[in-house]
Amino acid sequence: MKLFLRLVPFSFFFLLATGFGPANLAGDAVIALQPETLPFTPTGYYIESVQDKRQQREAFASLIIRPDKPTVPVDLDGGTGPAIYKYISRSLKQNRSLRPIVLRITVGNLTETAGPKGMINGRLNLSLAFDVKREDEQLSLVTYQGNARYQRPPGQTQVIEKVIRQSVNEGLRFLNNFINKESDNVPVLASKISVTFNNITTRTPASSDTVFYDPARPLTWDDFRAIPPTTSRYAAQIMPGVAYEGHSDVEKGSIDVKLKLKVFMLKSQSWVKAIGHNDYALNHEQRHFDIARLAMEDFRKRVNPDSLSLNDYNSNIQYQYIEMYRALSLRQQQYDDETAHGINQGVQARWNNRLDSELRTFGLK
Known part of the structure; x- marks a missing residue:
């Protein structure tokens, strides 16, 4: 039996107003994802682990810190996999008596480029694969692809963390909806x-x-x-x-x-x-x-x-x-x-x- 696979695109756009205060991303900066309480509670699974399976394990973001300088690599705090797992663990209720799900990050990068009138354009690409752990095997369940764009003035960087966090949230929401709807019909979810x-x-x-x-x-x-x-x-x-x-x-x-x-x-x-x-x-x-x-x-x-x-x-x-x-x-x-x-x-x-x-x-x- 073939494993059930679904790919759903998701995209959103942020325009950062000039009234936001600057965030400190100078020097050896990292992007720290801020935990929040997500508006849903898993009833049939928990996120057991997060694996960084990107082809190139470089810093997650390439950001314009100063408009007159080239972009600099800025990573998530602790590295891509650990940072996203830490965020999920602190934001999503985890019941380890339920079905274990492994999240694989297959694509993850955020790139900024110079835009018109001194603005900075950002683009996030994020692809997540969710696998079921069953009988000591990791079985492909479903994939999610998120694309986000934003525009910000120089020096105002809060939107960067927010875009990443919200894209991860949408991936988790997609997984939650999928399992709630399909858990009785998908072979890899059978018990x-x-x-x-x-x-x-x-x-x-x-x-x-x-x-x-x-x-x-x-x-x-x-x-x-x-x-x-x-x-x-x-x-x-x-x-x-x-x-x-x-x-x-x-x-x-x-x-x-x-x-x-x-x-x-x-x-x-x-x-x-x-x-x-x-x-x-x-x-x-x-x-x-x-x-x-x-x-x-x-x-x-x-x-x-x-x-x-x-x-x-x-x-x-x-x-x-x-x-x-x-x-x-x-x-x-x-x-x-x-x-x-x-x-x-x-x-x-x-x-x-x-x-x-x-x-x-x-x-x-």
Whole structure:
């Protein structure tokens, strides 16, 4: 399942009036984000950490401190990642019993340029990626992009901190709204998993090459359509197969995996010689089909919520299928070896009883 990703642009414009007093950004200045109480409280998450993932880890801002001088690099107080995490920790209520979210800063820079009539133009680019921490993995959830512009007179720098702070706030607001709206429908936010099985027993037309396993429809010799190889010393051969297909839905915070289980035989690859055209030989081939059906019951038991990871349930299911298929191949070989391909009637009878007992356990007999 693909992870859910959404990109929402946001922009705003500030015009700083000349009545604001100057802020001290001279010398070894830094931009200190001032904490504030945000007007929303997370109910399903908290910000566990902030990671600075910008391609260039340079100072966050390039500012015009003096109009007659080049721009100078000015960083957030403590560095970009730590400064934004400190601001969030002091401004947003954090309940660490909730779902952990990692904030990645992928783009973050503020650049000032000289504007008309001695004014200074500023432009902020800020891109935030929010990831879910689940089962010790970091899964991409949603991204936010904020762009802001402002204009200020020389010496008045309060707007710089305000623009950065408000852009971070909008990113947090976007995350909060997204989780409140989508938490029940997004796979990476799911906290539970369930599995629903459906056995395919479709009665195929006589013209079809596929016969699906159906307890109410045993095999007949008419299902064996291939031409017997002249070099084989055996009287008959069935070609059974096992497969599954599925998809998953997310509802109310739970991933529901729906699997269709298929046990079938192919007429075009199954054959019988005239010498083997009897009920005893047909029973032997039917038991190969039964063994395949029982293997799928084992697969069904293997695939349960306790065996599946929320993050990688597809791989878990594939692994259990491979394990089932390996065991099925070994049991089919064991069946033929012990019965001598049906020649040993006493052993064949014991296998018949054993398989009938197992089939009854699953309501298949």
